[in-house]
Amino acid sequence: MTAPRLRAEPSIAHLDADAFFASVEQAQRPSLRGRPVLVGGTGPRGVVAAASYEARTMGVRSAMSMASARRACPQATVVVPRFDAYSAFSARIMAALRERTDAVEPLSIDEAFADLGTVRPGPDGWPGVARDLRERAVDLAGVPVSVGMGRSKLVAKLASAAAKPAGVVVVAPDDEDAFLLPMPVRSLWGVGPVSAERLEKIGVRTVEDLRGQPLDTLTMVLGEAAGSNLFRVARGWDDRPVAETRERKSAGAEHTFERDLHGRAEVAAQLPAVAEQAFARLERHGGAARTVTVKVRFAGFSTVTRAVSLPSPTADRAALHEAAARALDLVELTEPVRLLGVAFSGLSEHAQLMLDLAGPAGAAGAAGSAGAAGAAGSPADADDAEALRPVARRRRGRLRVEDAAPGLDVRHPTHGRGWVVNTRDDGRVAVRFETAATGPGRQIWLDPVTEEVELVGALGPDGAELPDAAAADDPDGEDT
Numbered sequence: 001m002t003a004p005r006l007r008a009e010p011s012i013a014h015l016d017a018d019a020f021f022a023s024v025e026q027a028q029r030p031s032l033r034g035r036p037v038l039v040g041g042t043g044p045r046g047v048v049a050a051a052s053y054e055a056r057t058m059g060v061r062s063a064m065s066m067a068s069a070r071r072a073c074p075q076a077t078v079v080v081p082r083f084d085a086y087s088a089f090s091a092r093i094m095a096a097l098r099e100r101t102d103a104v105e106p107l108s109i110d111e112a113f114a115d116l117g118t119v120r121p122g123p124d125g126w127p128g129v130a131r132d133l134r135e136r137a138v139d140l141a142g143v144p145v146s147v148g149m150g151r152s153k154l155v156a157k158l159a160s161a162a163a164k165p166a167g168v169v170v171v172a173p174d175d176e177d178a179f180l181l182p183m184p185v186r187s188l189w190g191v192g193p194v195s196a197e198r199l200e201k202i203g204v205r206t207v208e209d210l211r212g213q214p215l216d217t218l219t220m221v222l223g224e225a226a227g228s229n230l231f232r233v234a235r236g237w238d239d240r241p242v243a244e245t246r247e248r249k250s251a252g253a254e255h256t257f258e259r260d261l262h263g264r265a266e267v268a269a270q271l272p273a274v275a276e277q278a279f280a281r282l283e284r285h286g287g288a289a290r291t292v293t294v295k296v297r298f299a300g301f302s303t304v305t306r307a308v309s310l311p312s313p314t315a316d317r318a319a320l321h322e323a324a325a326r327a328l329d330l331v332e333l334t335e336p337v338r339l340l341g342v343a344f345s346g347l348s349e350h351a352q353l354m355l356d357l358a359g360p361a362g363a364a365g366a367a368g369s370a371g372a373a374g375a376a377g378s379p380a381d382a383d384d385a386e387a388l389r390p391v392a393r394r395r396r397g398r399l400r401v402e403d404a405a406p407g408l409d410v411r412h413p414t415h416g417r418g419w420v421v422n423t424r425d426d427g428r429v430a431v432r433f434e435t436a437a438t439g440p441g442r443q444i445w446l447d448p449v450t451e452e453v454e455l456v457g458a459l460g461p462d463g464a465e466l467p468d469a470a471a472a473d474d475p476d477g478e479d480t
């Protein structure tokens, strides 16, 4: 195996927000600043999606069950995720990168690679470039981020991890060995607990130990692909380019039938297969969708589309199949049908998280994509739907106590904007009235039966109302 040609400058950046969801909550709710905050599922099987640094010092980590997180940090404020807010903050973070280059490759909602090879460093060199980038992202989004830079993606990502929280680390090519060699192998991409254990058995704990191993030993211990990959990683051999990515608008499938379908039962029977094909495409893009559109072309070639929007993006197969069935119900089937299509849009890569938040059972159920099309209704799917309920609440309209999940945005005619802190068995809801612009606000117990409290969408990073995603969806505008 030979070394690839690597660039001479540390011009690949990896930008990563710190405790992103929790940081957005702290940015928008001044009373939470400097306090432990847990974002995640609040149901019995809920999982922590993000923990603020104040909570991390108490031993809380993301992906921990919410129950154990609460035990570890009983003083923490627990809120459900608000993806409308996170998406808006994410766009600002990505914008800071896109100001500098088109070569931006998002990895998730809050981290991305950028190729800054076209940037000319000033007198402060690459560290100056990294600091400027970090400051710009913080200015635009108002949440803490960290920036790592190196001559490869591998090093840039490890550098941003080393820079956390709220720092920059630039690894010059000459310093790469000093940076990499002392690292535990567990911190490397592609080294999970199983590989780490196998490596430990042959005495490999650090990258330096790893570099001492011949290629054939590594492939024998870890298999061909993983072994040769780690052989390269140990040497910093990574010449993968930053892939310029444009977000896909939709994933879909259509089927034209050999003979026209007559009647609702016949059309409905064909729907699961088409939806499953669309779902397979969605999965290939690692995506999740919020809006499910069904397209029907009649024998006379007129076409009708109907869409159903879910409360939040999901990658859950059963939920998407079910939404497709509901969309088909909205189509008036007046004549024979020659074509049936299903499209998923409002795609979001990070939405897989919605499943993880619901608990391990929900996540596992969604991961299995094989099996008969249209399995909705099987006992396993019913269980998943149950697990997803906590995050699939209604988020607009008059507040009812059963919808009052902690963290949701509300508005009151006299007190203004606030967020749900808690509910009580007597049906009262605690709301803290504050926004990023007001400073820490007062908590008031309200009775949503007598008081006009309204569930509203989140505000953006600039404090302006965000457009209602559900209203903005245009089913006819999707390319199927």
Ligand SMILES: [Mg+2]
Residues within 6 Å of the ligand: 016, 017, 018, 019, 020, 110, 111
């Ligand atoms: Mg992050």
